[in-house]
Amino acid sequence: MLLYSNSSLPIEISEFLLNCFTRSPTWQRWLSLPLSLLFLLAMGANATLLITIWLEAALHQPMYYLLSLLSLLDIVLCLTVIPKVLAIFWFDLRPISFSGCFLQMYIMNCFLAMESCTFVVMAYDRYIAICHPLRYPSIITDQFVVKAATFIWARNVVLTMPIPILSAQLYYCRRNVIENCICANMSVSRLSCDDVTINRLYQFAGGWTMLGFDLTLIFLSYTFILRDVLRLKVEGAVAKALSTCGSHFILILFFSTILLVFVLTHVAKEKVSPDVPVLLNVLHHVIPAALNPIVYGVRTQEIKQGIQRLLKKGWY
Incomplete structure (x- = not known):
């Protein structure tokens, strides 16, 4: 990649610079501590959940396998984003190689899409459990989880691959300073001297097609659940049925609310500080990851009892 100097001679460069909160530098000082705590909480809580499900035979069920998949995705997303952000905050280590930047871009887009797709499968799991309980053991099996995980992996690996490829093919000739804490697609692409219309269109069409499709399926699942639950005449059946999918619904709210706020701040970017979308972009990779395992x-x-048994074993 080439960058032009003041003398108009092309200079070969090998890295980008991540510029976090340039307009609000004080944010870095007060944000580093809570971000560190959220990161440690996310890693510790998800690791505890994974270990509990792995060691407790009673939790070797499809629903908990899907939860394990969600925890793995959260761990990867946190490790991809947060350590680099903290390195910038603490040590001003802003450089990131071209290959490292595009790899981070790919993992963020791919694993966030995988997480969205996992929520769809979990919503289907709750739909079958509540609306067709007698058929649940024959439909939601270990084979179903394997097939679902394969689909989640294949769909998102393939559909998000063009995002870093399109960005990597652009000609970078002006600046190498990314006005962001992470290598977001458009934050990187706008540094290019090429036309980025295709990048914008694919990011918009691909992203909203996948997320929109997933959210639509989740909405339909909960619509059918609510319809069938309201038909139940048994006292307390409604509360019991809704409690079984309450945790999953809360996780979806964590995931979608921050994403929605992030989108709205981009739409109203003239009315908010440019650092606000950057902050939300970072928090979107750590807050849901920290809260998901705690909610479950x-x-x-069953998970609470499994964790308690593991803690007792650790003491003796």
Whole structure:
């Protein structure tokens, strides 16, 4: 990649510079501590959940396998983004290689899409459990989880691959300073001297097609669940049925709310500081990851009991 100097001679460069919160530098000082704590919480809580499900035979069920997949995705997303952000905050280590930048871009887009797709499968799992309980053991099997995981991996690996490829093919000739804490596609692409219309169109069409399709399926699943639950005449059946999918619904709210706020700030970017979308972009990779395992650990009795048994074994 080439960058032009003041003398108009092309200079070969091998890295980008991540410029976090240039307009609000004080944010870095007060944000580093809570971000560190959220990162440690996310890693510790997800690792505890994975270990509990792995060691507890009672949790070797499709629903908990899907939860394990969600925890793995959260761990990868946190490790891809947060350590680099903290390195910038603490040590001003802003450089990132071209290959490292495009790899981070790919992992972020791919694994966020995988997470969205996992929520769809989990919503289907709750739909079958509540609306067709007698058929649940024959439909939601270990084979179903393997097929679902394969689909989640294949769909998102293939559909998100063009995003870093299109960005990597652009000609970078002006600046190498990314006005962001992470290698977001458009933050990188706008540094190019080429036309980035294709990048924008694919990011918009691909992203909203996948996320929109996933959210539509989730909405339909919960619509059918609510319809069937309201038909139940048994006392307390409604509350019991809804409690079984409450944790999953809360996780979807964590995932979609931050994403929605992020989109709205981009739409109203003239009315908010440019650093606000950057902040939301970072938080979107750590807040859901930190809260997801806690919600399931608190609301799911089997997981709570499994963690308690593991802690007792550790003490003796």
